[in-house]
Amino acid sequence: MNDFIFPPEPTPGVAIAGSRSRFPVHRIYCVGRNYADHVREMGAEPERAPPIFFMKPADAVVANGAAVPYPSATANAHHEIELVVALGGGGRDIKASVALAHVFGYAAGNDLTRRDLQSAARERGQPWDTAKGFDASAPLAAIRPVVQGHVSRGRIWLKVNDVLRQESDIDQMLLDVPSIIAELSRFYELRAGDLIFTGTPAGIGALKVGDRVEGGVEGLETLRHTMAPPAGK
């Protein structure tokens, strides 16, 4: 099996609370428009703009506490605090009634977004890839295994330089975690190692170099990262 022309990149990993083992990342799925107040702040109506799915590359994960380089090619990088679901199993056409059996654990993550590129893409009817799926776009705290319970409610919040920017409750999600897994599994064969960013509440906003970002979901490890100068500069 040692027939690769050069060594493959290592599998990206995420810390697991209370464990020395790490969670190997297979894919990163994301849900957009999953809180009504955020849909409205983006200028849409929740009834007419149902939740959508998009992806980030697996190696976009950034360990908790790291300095995240300000993304290239944007003048308007935004924070989006989100509940992240880590799958320990998968399949196709998973029923919502059994979907939670596939969850390994939960974490707090930041769906970093090039808002200017997203706005331009929306206007032109173009894909979101460069707005969402860029290098270091998925800072993530440690995953809390489900032995400590599932997450269906609880405060979700984010502060920048100690100022509260986002605050809501997980129970405000339009698609709950079982529904997200069921819906995603219609489009993709889900696998152990998949991460799902489940959408952000209202209060999104711009970040600048030097900012201290702190965010969390009640009961999970708090995510902390700074915004460093752009990579390679």
Ligand code: MN
């Ligand atoms: Mn998001």
